[in-house]
Structure formats: structure tokens, C-alpha cells
Amino acid sequence: MKKFTYLLILIFVICFTCIYEATPMTSNQEVKLSLKTDKEAYCIGDAVILEITFSNNSSKSIYLLPWNGGYSVNWLMAFDIDEQKKGSFPLVYRDIKFMPLFKDYILINPNSKYSITLKGKIFNGELSKFNRDYEKKYQGLFLNFGDSAIFLNSIGSFGLQAFYVGKNEWADIAKKKYNIDGIILEKLESNKIHIEVR
Numbered sequence: 001m002k003k004f005t006y007l008l009i010l011i012f013v014i015c016f017t018c019i020y021e022a023t024p025m026t027s028n029q030e031v032k033l034s035l036k037t038d039k040e041a042y043c044i045g046d047a048v049i050l051e052i053t054f055s056n057n058s059s060k061s062i063y064l065l066p067w068n069g070g071y072s073v074n075w076l077m078a079f080d081i082d083e084q085k086k087g088s089f090p091l092v093y094r095d096i097k098f099m100p101l102f103k104d105y106i107l108i109n110p111n112s113k114y115s116i117t118l119k120g121k122i123f124n125g126e127l128s129k130f131n132r133d134y135e136k137k138y139q140g141l142f143l144n145f146g147d148s149a150i151f152l153n154s155i156g157s158f159g160l161q162a163f164y165v166g167k168n169e170w171a172d173i174a175k176k177k178y179n180i181d182g183i184i185l186e187k188l189e190s191n192k193i194h195i196e197v198r
Contacts, residue, residue: 046122063182071145076150089148140154166184
């Protein structure tokens with residue numbers, strides 16, 4: 001009976017160890033994404049500065065590939081007061097085919113941070129959505145980043161949230177070509193902040 005009990009304990013320990021080792025190092029508890037603005041209230045014509053920060057709270061170094069589709073708006077989700085998502089669109093052409101180089105992978109050491117700054121402007125008027133086949137114009141209020149814009153429509157209160165989604169192919173390239181481990185792969189979402197446009 002004792003031998004059987006010891007065997008069960010041994011199996012449990014082995015299974016637990018395998019599960020622990022298979023768990024990604026970059027879990028949501030270890031890597032945090034945060035968002036902040038330079039102020040809470042804006043007027044038409046005001047510049048807007050957003051800072052997106054990755055914090056490595058783990059005991060191991062991690063790597064980040066800070067590319068989110070080539071456009072500034074791809075870092076963000078915007079919501080109105082009723083939590084309805086606001087639309088966004090590109091303003092210029094971007095080649096979205098992306099093959100990361102060694103220099104594109106950012107190392108974040110334990111208890112360290114890495115920040116990305118987005119600069120935009122509260123713009124009221126007309127903007128044209130980029131499209132190779134036709135031109136579509138929008139009239140209203142925008143958070144304009146130059147390369148892309150979020151259609152706010154009219155003044156009021158809005159929520160902003162940053163997000164990041166890693167890709168397995170980036171981790172494969174990092175491992176095979178550059179011998180890099182510890183790529184952030186899971187989806188990260190920041191705190192939600194609120195701004196007022198007057």
C-alpha cells in the first residue's frame with residue numbers, strides 16, 4: 001500500500017513538473033500592458049500623446065516584436081460612452097508584408113519596461129480612407145495619427161485601450177534564424193482610460 005502511495009505521489013510530481021515547464025514564461029501575470037495619455041481633456045486641434053508600456057514582471061528576460069500591422073490605430077481600440085467600438089481606417093499606403101530582422105526584436109529584462117509613443121491630433125473635418133480602387137471620404141471628428149485615424153464622429157467622452165497580439169510565426173523566425181526564445185505570444189490588453197473631447 002505504501003509503495004502504491006509513493007508511486008502516486010511520484011506520478012503527481014512528474015506531471016506537475018511537466019505542466020509547469022510547459023507553461024509559457026510570458027503569462028499575463030508576468031507581462032503587463034498599460035496605456036496613458038498626456039492629459040484627460042482635449043479640444044479640437046489639440047495634440048494627443050499616448051504611451052503604451054510593456055512591463056516585464058517576471059524573473060526572466062523576454063522579447064517583444066513591436067509591430068502591430070503597420071498602422072498606429074492597430075495598437076488601439078476606442079469606445080464611445082455606450083461601449084460601442086469606434087471605427088478606424090488607414091490614410092496612407094503601408095506595405096503590410098513584414099519579415100522581422102534581428103534588430104526588430106526588443107529585449108526587456110526582468111523588472112524592466114519598454115514604451116511606444118503614439119502622437120496624434122484631434123481633427124474636425126474631412127478625411128479620405130486609403131484604398132487602391134476607390135476613394136471614400138468621412139466627415140466628422142477624428143483622432144488623426146497621420147498614417148491612420150479613429151473616427152470619433154462628434155465631441156464627447158471616449159474610452160481607449162491598447163492591445164498587442166504576438167504571432168507564432170514571429171517566434172519561429174526568432175528561434176530558427178536568431179536563436180531567440182521568450183517571445184511574447186499571447187494577446188495583451190491594457191487598462192482602459194477615458195478622455196474627453198470638448
